[in-house]
Amino acid sequence: MADLNDQAIFEKVRSIIVEQLGVEENAVALETSFEAMNADSLDIVELIMALEETFGIEIPDEAAEKLLTVGTAVEYIKANS
Amino acid sequence: MFLENRVALVTGASQGIGRAIALAVAKNGAAVAVNHYPGQSDQADLVVEQIAMAGGRAFPVAADVSKRPEVEEMVDSVVKRFGSLDILINNAGITRDQLLLRMKDQDWDAVLATNLNSVFYCTRAALKWMLKSRFGRVVSLASVVGVIGNAGQANYGASKAGIIGFTKCVAREVASRGINVNAVAPGYIRTEMTDRISPQAQDELQGTIPLGRIGTPEDVAGAVVFLVSPAADYITGQVLNVDGGMAM
Numbered sequence: 001m002a003d004l005n006d007q008a009i010f011e012k013v014r015s016i017i018v019e020q021l022g023v024e025e026n027a028v029a030l031e032t033s034f035e036a037m038n039a040d041s042l043d044i045v046e047l048i049m050a051l052e053e054t055f056g057i058e059i060p061d062e063a064a065e066k067l068l069t070v071g072t073a074v075e076y077i078k079a080n081s
Numbered sequence: 082m083f084l085e086n087r088v089a090l091v092t093g094a095s096q097g098i099g100r101a102i103a104l105a106v107a108k109n110g111a112a113v114a115v116n117h118y119p120g121q122s123d124q125a126d127l128v129v130e131q132i133a134m135a136g137g138r139a140f141p142v143a144a145d146v147s148k149r150p151e152v153e154e155m156v157d158s159v160v161k162r163f164g165s166l167d168i169l170i171n172n173a174g175i176t177r178d179q180l181l182l183r184m185k186d187q188d189w190d191a192v193l194a195t196n197l198n199s200v201f202y203c204t205r206a207a208l209k210w211m212l213k214s215r216f217g218r219v220v221s222l223a224s225v226v227g228v229i230g231n232a233g234q235a236n237y238g239a240s241k242a243g244i245i246g247f248t249k250c251v252a253r254e255v256a257s258r259g260i261n262v263n264a265v266a267p268g269y270i271r272t273e274m275t276d277r278i279s280p281q282a283q284d285e286l287q288g289t290i291p292l293g294r295i296g297t298p299e300d301v302a303g304a305v306v307f308l309v310s311p312a313a314d315y316i317t318g319q320v321l322n323v324d325g326g327m328a329m
Contacts, residue, residue: 042254046212 004081009055009074016050017070030071055081082110083310088163090114090156092146092203093173095124097272098222101298102170103128105306107137111168114159119143119151138163146173146199156206165214168309169207171200171221171244176274178233189236196240200247204262208255217260218309221248222301225268225324241266245320252318261317263308268324270296291326 004012014028021037028037034044048064051057051073057080059067067073084106094103095117107113113132117125125141132139140162144155159166174196177188200221211217226234227241245264252262269275269286275295278286287295304323307313322328 040257042212042258049209 004078006074006078009077010070012054013051013070013074013077016047016054020047020050028070030074031069033069035068051077057081084168085110087111087167087309088114088159088165089168089170089309090116090142090159090166090203090207091170091172092116092199093118094170095121095128097274098267098270098298098301099170099172100124100128101302102172102305103139104132104135105299105302106168106170106309107132107139108135109306109310110137112138112163114155114163115139115141116144116146116155116173117141119145146203147194149202152199152202153206156203156210160210166207166210167214167216168218169203169211169220170305170309171203171219173199174222174237174240174274176234176237178237180233181235184236192236193240193243196237197243197247200244204247204251208251208260211260212255212258215259217255217258219248219251219260219262220305220308221262221264223248223264223266223320225266225322225327228266228320228322228328248320249318256317261308261313263313263317264320265301265304265308266320266322266324266328267301268296268322268327270298270301272298289327290324291329294325296323296325 014025017023017028018025021039021043023037048059052059055077063076067076089106089111091099091103091113093099094115103113103115115125115128122141122143129139129141142155142158144151146152156166175192177192179188204219221244223244224241226238227245230238248262248264269290301323304321
C-alpha cells in the first residue's frame with residue numbers, strides 16, 4: 001500500500017466512513033471530526049478495525065485515541081503503511 | 082420457520098444440552114455449525130446426520146474453544162461455509178468438581194478456560210460479523226450454580242457467574258446494533274455430565290427442585306430457541322433460569 005498517494009488514501013478512508021457511519025460522501029472532508037459525524041465509541045472501534053483490514057496495518061489503542069479527524073487518520077495510514 | 086436464513090454456531094454440540102440446542106435451532110430453519118472437541122467427531126457427525134435427515138442444514142466443526150486461534154478459525158470457517166453468522170450459542174462446558182481445599186490449580190484453570198475463556202473468544206470473534214450485519218443473537222449457557230452456588234463447584238460456579246457478568250456487559254455494548262446477548266441458567270438437567278453424580282446425591286438434588294423432576298436437555302433448548310426467536314427481540318442482558326424453580 002506504500003504507493004498510495006494522499007488522495008487515494010483519503011478516498012478509501014472516506015468510502016469506509018460513508019459505509020460505516022452512514023453519512024453522505026460530501027460530508028466527509030479531511031478536517032471533519034468523527035465526533036461531528038455522530039460516531040459513538042463502538043463506531044470508532046469498527047472504523048479502526050475496517051481501516052486496519054483495508055490498509056493491512058495495526059493501529060494500537062494509544063494511536064487510535066488520537067485519530068480524531070479524517071485527516072489525522074489519513075496521515076497515520078500514510079506514515080504507517 | 083422463524084430461523085430460516087439464519088446461521089447458528091453451537092459450541093459443544095455433540096452431546097447433552099448442546100446437542101438438543103443444535104437440533105432445536107435446526108428444526109426452526111437455521112443452518113447449524115455443530116462444534117465438537119477435536120478428535121471426537123463421531124457424536125457430532127450423528128447430530129449433523131440427524132439434522133440432515135430432518136431436512137435441515139448442518140456441518141460439524143472441530144475446535145477446542147478454550148484456544149483462541151482455533152476459535153477464530155472455526156468462526157471463519159462457518160462464515161465461509163454459510164455466508165454469515167447470526168446466532169452464537171456458547172454451550173461448551175466441563176466440570177472438575179472438588180471441595181475448594183482439595184481443588185488443584187489445573188482443576189480451576191481447565192474449567193475457567195473451557196467454560197469462560199471460550200465465551201470471550203467465541204463472542205468476540207462472532208461479534209465482528211454480527212456488527213457488520215447489524216444483527217445477532219448470543220445466548221450463553223450459565224448455570225444455577227453460578228446463581229445460588231453449590232458446594233464442590235467453586236471453579237464451575239465462578240465460570241458460570243462470570244458468564245452472567247460478561248453477558249450483561251456485552252449486552253450493553255452492542256445493544257444499539259441489533260445484537261441481543263442473553264444467558265440461560267439451567268438447573269439439574271439429565272445429561273452425560275450429570276450422570277456422573279452418585280445416585281444418592283441425585284435423589285437429594287431432586288428433592289430441592291420445586292417442580293419435582295429433573296430437567297431434560299429439551300427443556301433448556303426450548304428456552305434457548307425462545308431467546309433467539311423474534312418473540313425475544315426486546316430481551317437483552319437477561320438470565321433465564323431453566324431449573325424447575327431451584328433459584329427464585
